[in-house]
Amino acid sequence: MKGLKFHKKQxxxxxxxxxxTFKRRLLETGKELSYFAVKQALEEAGLDISDIxxxxxxxxxxxxxGVALKGEYLLDGSGGSDRPYMRVFVGGGxxxxxxxxxYWHVASGLADVCLVxxxxxxxxxxxxxxxxxxxxxxxxxxxxxxxxLIWIFALEMRRYMHVNNVKHEDIALVSVKNKANxxxxxxxxxxxxxxxxxxxxxxxxxxxxxxxxxxxxxxGAAALVMVAPHIARQLTDEPxxxxxxxxxxxxxxxxxxxxxxxxxxxxxxxxxxRMAHITDPRKQIDVAEPYDPFDYKELHHxxxxxxxxxxxxPILTRxxxxxxxxxxxxxxxxxxxxxxxxxxxxxxVKACEIYWQLAYRAGKRQVAKEVTTGVCQAWGDLMQVxxxxxxxxxx
Amino acid sequence: MQIESGLADIxxxxxxxxxxxxxxxxxxxxxxxxxxxxxxxTRAHPYYFAALEMSYYVKKYCVNDEAIAEVVVKNRKNAIxxxxxxxxxxxxxxxxxxxxxxxxxxRKIEIAERADGAVVFVVASDEIARKITDSxxxxxxxxxxxxxxxxxxMSFEALYAYKxxxxxxxxxxxxxxxxxxxxxEVDDRFAFKELQxxxxxxxxxxxxxxxxxxxxxxxxxxxLPVNVSGGSLGVGNLLEATGxxxxxxxxLQLRGDAGKRQVDCELGLAQSWRYxxxxxxxxxxxGV
Amino acid sequence: xxxxxKKIECPPYAEGTPLSEKDISEKRVTFFEDHPNxxxxxxTGQALSRFLEELKNGRLIATKCNKCGRIIFPPRIxxxxxxxxxxxxxxxxxxxxxxxxxxxxxxxxAKPLDKPVVVAVIAVDGASPNMGIMHVLGExxxxxxxxxxxxxxxxxxxxxxxxxxxxxxxxxxxEG
Numbered sequence: 040m041k042g043l044k045f046h047k048k049q050x051x052x053x054x055x056x057x058x059x060t061f062k063r064r065l066l067e068t069g070k071e072l073s074y075f076a077v078k079q080a081l082e083e084a085g086l087d088i089s090d091i092x093x094x095x096x097x098x099x100x101x102x103x104x105g106v107a108l109k110g111e112y113l114l115d116g117s118g119g120s121d122r123p124y125m126r127v128f129v130g131g132g133x134x135x136x137x138x139x140x141x142y143w144h145v146a147s148g149l150a151d152v153c154l155v156x157x158x159x160x161x162x163x164x165x166x167x168x169x170x171x172x173x174x175x176x177x178x179x180x181x182x183x184x185x186x187x188l189i190w191i192f193a194l195e196m197r198r199y200m201h202v203n204n205v206k207h208e209d210i211a212l213v214s215v216k217n218k219a220n221x222x223x224x225x226x227x228x229x230x231x232x233x234x235x236x237x238x239x240x241x242x243x244x245x246x247x248x249x250x251x252x253x254x255x256x257x258x259g260a261a262a263l264v265m266v267a268p269h270i271a272r273q274l275t276d277e278p279x280x281x282x283x284x285x286x287x288x289x290x291x292x293x294x295x296x297x298x299x300x301x302x303x304x305x306x307x308x309x310x311x312x313r314m315a316h317i318t319d320p321r322k323q324i325d326v327a328e329p330y331d332p333f334d335y336k337e338l339h340h341x342x343x344x345x346x347x348x349x350x351x352x353p354i355l356t357r358x359x360x361x362x363x364x365x366x367x368x369x370x371x372x373x374x375x376x377x378x379x380x381x382x383x384x385x386x387x388v389k390a391c392e393i394y395w396q397l398a399y400r401a402g403k404r405q406v407a408k409e410v411t412t413g414v415c416q417a418w419g420d421l422m423q424v425x426x427x428x429x430x431x432x433x434x
Numbered sequence: 435m436q437i438e439s440g441l442a443d444i445x446x447x448x449x450x451x452x453x454x455x456x457x458x459x460x461x462x463x464x465x466x467x468x469x470x471x472x473x474x475x476t477r478a479h480p481y482y483f484a485a486l487e488m489s490y491y492v493k494k495y496c497v498n499d500e501a502i503a504e505v506v507v508k509n510r511k512n513a514i515x516x517x518x519x520x521x522x523x524x525x526x527x528x529x530x531x532x533x534x535x536x537x538x539x540x541r542k543i544e545i546a547e548r549a550d551g552a553v554v555f556v557v558a559s560d561e562i563a564r565k566i567t568d569s570x571x572x573x574x575x576x577x578x579x580x581x582x583x584x585x586x587x588m589s590f591e592a593l594y595a596y597k598x599x600x601x602x603x604x605x606x607x608x609x610x611x612x613x614x615x616x617x618x619e620v621d622d623r624f625a626f627k628e629l630q631x632x633x634x635x636x637x638x639x640x641x642x643x644x645x646x647x648x649x650x651x652x653x654x655x656x657x658l659p660v661n662v663s664g665g666s667l668g669v670g671n672l673l674e675a676t677g678x679x680x681x682x683x684x685x686l687q688l689r690g691d692a693g694k695r696q697v698d699c700e701l702g703l704a705q706s707w708r709y710x711x712x713x714x715x716x717x718x719x720x721g722v
Numbered sequence: 723x724x725x726x727x728k729k730i731e732c733p734p735y736a737e738g739t740p741l742s743e744k745d746i747s748e749k750r751v752t753f754f755e756d757h758p759n760x761x762x763x764x765x766t767g768q769a770l771s772r773f774l775e776e777l778k779n780g781r782l783i784a785t786k787c788n789k790c791g792r793i794i795f796p797p798r799i800x801x802x803x804x805x806x807x808x809x810x811x812x813x814x815x816x817x818x819x820x821x822x823x824x825x826x827x828x829x830x831x832a833k834p835l836d837k838p839v840v841v842a843v844i845a846v847d848g849a850s851p852n853m854g855i856m857h858v859l860g861e862x863x864x865x866x867x868x869x870x871x872x873x874x875x876x877x878x879x880x881x882x883x884x885x886x887x888x889x890x891x892x893x894x895x896x897e898g
Contacts (some may be wrong), residue, residue: 047438048438048440064746067738067739068470072738105465108466108712111466111714112466115582122579123578124579146439170830179770180770183886184841184887186830186856189826189828190841194822194843195822197822198822198869201869225734243825244828258738292796295795296852297821298843387734400733455763458760
């Protein structure tokens, strides 16, 4: 990263976003879901599909929808017919990686208007999408042991708790916060008022992970419209600018790493912050949406993003700093724990949410304080990838 | 794009194929079909998709069998001079025409066999490129395009190649491709596709492309050498790395590193298609 | 360009029609079922081929990189940090330390197990710090497992070994 000058051809603004509801099973096909999300995003932006020059689709493993070359299958629903279209995929990190790929399209000058769509249809994998995760494991070293993917998270959670001396009660507070936040989100799947007790008594899956620590599999889609400055000017007085992007992958040999700290998120954040001229994230970031498929992950990622020192994230949560009316609201949308986890379509509660917060259009979810800069982050593959995007409503 | 957005100065691009690990290739291709419309129709091997397209194309443009056979003959002969190519062979047009049909009107010999391989490129910004080497190969233009995912509304005329080509030519400032392109590597994983792509890329006229092929216009010593590496018929179907192999050949040729296959050239084109059952493709124009 | 400054109140509006498990199991919606037959045979590559051979002999082997000085386990033919070929093979012990662990109540299809499985990441003795593999623990009560516990591999009898990671049945605690 030494010589990176970040000299782009043009700035990139977001002028519209949309998402479908997130539910365990939806009737609509993947194509239809993409269409709904795109329709909303175009409507908010004030554009027509003929204005879109290029399309980026983000969608996680083909195994869920059950269609190989899934990108091709989804292309007509997502507006990709008869234009340059590509699909990107970095596992769970796709939710923020797809907008980053959209960023390349516009910042490089190749396009002035780029549509970013993410879709996921996990319910097609019947009876339970967990079965598709059997194939993420190394076929020689790991699959013969018949692992369930929850094992990795449990191993990571245990390590995090051990090194930072954190109790499960403090981690459960995240689940309580996010599920409550999600009550204000129209698309939420598992919003509810629960207590720390409920979490600690819920069904054990792979200890220390219990059922209420986990986000559910979902179907859903989300979309964003990214444009060049001269187009943004014509469309709105209040575009939201993408000021920094970063992504980083760590090794597939996850057993060779100390799991208590996500250094791949820290690296990705370093790149994004440098681009966005952020030197003190804790003070300069007003609102954050880190990836929270598990409650401990929100804490893990907060530390990776530099929003808290190592081991400090549970303390901030306990003190209410990360609540919607706190000093650093984290996951005001309700995140994956409250709204749902359709892998790539989580863009709707990460990138789209930060956009809506910075545009002051988040309705009941709007955070109490004034916001200028926000960060969204996603994570995925085999505990490998961190993708980070920083946005601001001031250029 | 990453270099042009200023995010990086040097980017490494990798593509590989480990086709030999797959024991049920047909099933995987079938898995890419629309599950509601197409998949349940039949359990036959999906190569029939290409055969349906071939049937339409051949009838519409009066392409004769010999021209398609010549594609197989030319490419597999070219592959003999390519050390990386496993399927080099000395065939005649009669050999091809006498070989068995597998999905009429397509013969088994017209379908590229699978192969394993990997290709890596190091791409850099102009500032860095000039510091690292005296002879960088420049990406003059690129384009990619998708038509539609629905099999019934695809053009069957490689429209994706036409549009992707147009995008690349515009970026490269090329007005009459047939005159300006010196060498081309186009997707020939089904032999008739080579002819179809050449027309779509504006490198030949749609009614005369077959005659030009038979006259040797596209052979290694011809006016516009096509698939000098042996193409996919000679090098093997490298699945997703096919585009990488085509680009590699053009880069080697432009650098003068193509050994016994060397052709004199300054501007080359690499094109590939996303295979069945899609209508997407990409084109890159390279120059010295 | 269809330009328009739109004023949308509070996005997003949630479109989509939820279904329940009953809708599918009681066939209230039409659906198409398919069971793709995808068969693969993975080559184990240069490094793991040797690793699996050694497993048959009841030994664990790693590779070393002289540039960064790491003993890399599981073995690979390149050091991914120095990005160069490795400099040799080294045997490591079949004892190690538990880095982290979990007690699992579900199987790969998310169905409940009869008996919980204790899975752990074990840093193997003889390799560089943190060079762990994932494996299961046995001969121990789940409540007694802790991070830092020393364990030893329990092998299958020689005639039953096939050259697979399951040639090690499980790892048991060294003390007591």
